[in-house]
Amino acid sequence: MGKTLFEKIWDNHTVEEIDGRTLIYIDRHMVHEVTSPQAFDGLRINKRRVRRPDLTFATMDHNVPTNNRSLPIIDQISATQIKALENNCKEFGIPLFGLDSPHQGIVHVIGPELGITLPGITMVCGDSHTSTHGAFGAFALGIGTSDVEHVLATQCLVLDRPKTFEIRVDGTRKNTHAITAKDIILSIIKKIGTGGGNGTVIEYRGRAISDLSMEERMTICNMSIEAGARAGLVAPDQKTFDYVKGRKYTPKNYDELIQDWRENLKTDENAKFDKSFVINASEIIPQVSWGTNPAMTADVTDVIPSPEEFAKGDASQENAAKKALEYMDLKAGTPIADIRLDRVFIGSCTNARLQDLIEASSVIKGRKVSLNVRAMVVPGSQQVKKQAEELGLDKIFQEANFEWRESGCSMCLGMNPDILARGERCASTSNRNFEGRQGSGGRTHLVSPIMAAAAALTGHFVDVREWV
Amino acid sequence: MEKFTPVSSIGTPLERPNIDTDQMVPKQFLKLVQRTGFGEFLFYDWKFEPDGRKKEFVLNDPKYSGSQILVTGENFGCGSSREHAAWALKDYGFDVIIAPSFADIFYNNCFKNGILPVFLPKDQVSEIMKTKSVINVDLKSQTIQYDSKSIPFQIEPSRKKTLLEGLDDIAVTMQYEDKITGYEKAH
Helix, strand or coil, X not given: CCCCHHHHHXXXXXXXXXXXXXXXXXCEEEECCCCCHHHHHHXXXXXXXXXXXXXXXXXXXXXXXXXXXXXXXXXXXXXXXXXXXXXXXXXXXCCEECCCCCCCXXXXXXXXXXXXXXXXXXXXXXXXXXXXXXHHCCEEEECCHHHHHHHHHHCXXXXXXXEEEEEEEECCCCCCCCCCHHHHHHHHHHHHCCCCCECEEEEEECHHHHCCCHHHHHHHHHHHHHHCECXXXXXXXXXXXXXXXXXXXXXXXXXXXXXXXXXXXXXXXXXXXXXXXXXXXXXXXXXXXXXXXXXXXXXXXXXXXXXXXXXXXXXXXXXXXXXXXXXXXXXXXXXXXXXXXXXXXXXXXXXXXXXHHHHHHHHHCCCCCCCCCEEEECCCEHHHHHHHHHCCHHHHHHHCCEEECCCCCHHHCCCCCCXXXXXXXXXXXXXXXXXXXXXXXXEEEECCHHHHXXXXXXXXXXXXXXXX | CCCCXXXXXXXXXXXXXXXXXXXHCCHHHCCCCCCCCCHHHCCHHHHECCCCCEXXXXXXXXXXXXXXXXXXXXXXXXXXXXXXXXXXXXXXXXXXXXXXXXXXXXXXXXXXXXXXXXXXXXXXXXXXXXXXXXXXXXXXXXXXXXXCEEEECCCCHHHXXXXXXXXXHHHHXXXXXXXXXXXXXXX
């Protein structure tokens, strides 16, 4: 029987079987300031070294301020964490893209940008959205701090072999401007649930996936974790090879590698997945989340469902939906388009790449942000920021009264000063609408960049299909 | 890591599905650079009002103080990979978590910190959630006992060994140094 792409990568990276689990070699390790200090401490306590500093790359993104970089960091605890990463990288010889580096940015934006992310590799980071890198046909997974330490020390991880999950997105989108990769992945999570992918690696396949750009594929793979999957991936194709070419860390033998990638990095025709889910892109329209997990999502044309409708007979889900509506201060039956907003955030590892910013800017040119809304754009990296400024996007955003910021995770998780005030409601291009995610008592609605931009202008959600 | 020994305690019922790690340790507490002292932040925003008053929440109920077993809903620990969630649960005093299912990264993080996550069918978890009696969890025999009932549970043999013997995962992997070097030479 044939093998799936994931199974091929797994087999290629198996070092040894140990008591029914597998020792897997890790090709690339990204490190950031929040989940690494305890790992480096562990190394010091046990007098261990970093086995492969040349395969390890660090940046600071989670708690960095996104205002003027020349000012000192006011939050002393954040400053301590950033300093700790600088010291650890120096001590263990790890390349660091620090606050003053032109390559600083969100780990999952700079990995691909610098050619660190490659087809067919294994990649880890102490961050659940490491699944992003699967867009290149890599097995990329988020890990806890103890496993960060484990990879630093051994360049390997002990893993249970995940099951394989095919998600096929057939057909084509009816409007490729208004209906985005974000809407595809939110539609999938709405259907399979936040635990639908638990214990699996998802391979996204089908016409609508092949049609996507690399940046859009990253958005899809990024949110695999919101369906509970260990990782998500897309088989590489010419778009992937073109993206990877000529970047800072792209291997010198790129031309040889590309032959190998082309021949081997695909699921065999006679391979079998452990499970499958099929959705048709032509049925997908812009999505807006209404609750406190990403599966609590509706079409922009819908009304907020009642807990009974949402739960479909599951008592604990019904209770969860009730709590979610209470937290979100929303009533069942309210049209999504009637939800009024205080804040708009365009940013995060899900949707802060150049294409996202171009799409968002396309609807705001010559318009102004609603007087009731405070809106901000946080580019995913310094490179994205630079490219966007070369295209004049910063001017378009600023003239519309959006704040134009320095790169970082920012208000996706609110570890820096960019947070929602209690009770504020935000249209956000990020990935999680959990309680308090963007600030204690803050309320998050997940949407695509173009939906967020349109909402900023009108002060409420609109169906952008009517605009573009 | 300390060896895992049998646990006897009443259970703390927290009936809600999809509890994410952001709830277990809100982000404002992720800035510490050590592994200890996270217990006081566990479920912080569910325990306290913005002004610091205690909310009505199971962890604020004195009845459950000292409980070492958390009994909860499906897909427990979804979301962020932050191991701070496991550190907080352990530091607070939970040694066992019983749920219908766990999110993968969280499940793995538990074993790294001496917490035993036990998954059981949903109806069995609901039953355990109702009992007021002491629950006995024995990893060696893979059984949970309460109210004269005895329920077996599953666990991967190597994970069981890690907990029972309190093994250092990294030291175990380092025993395969020649294999790792061999892999690197071949690739």
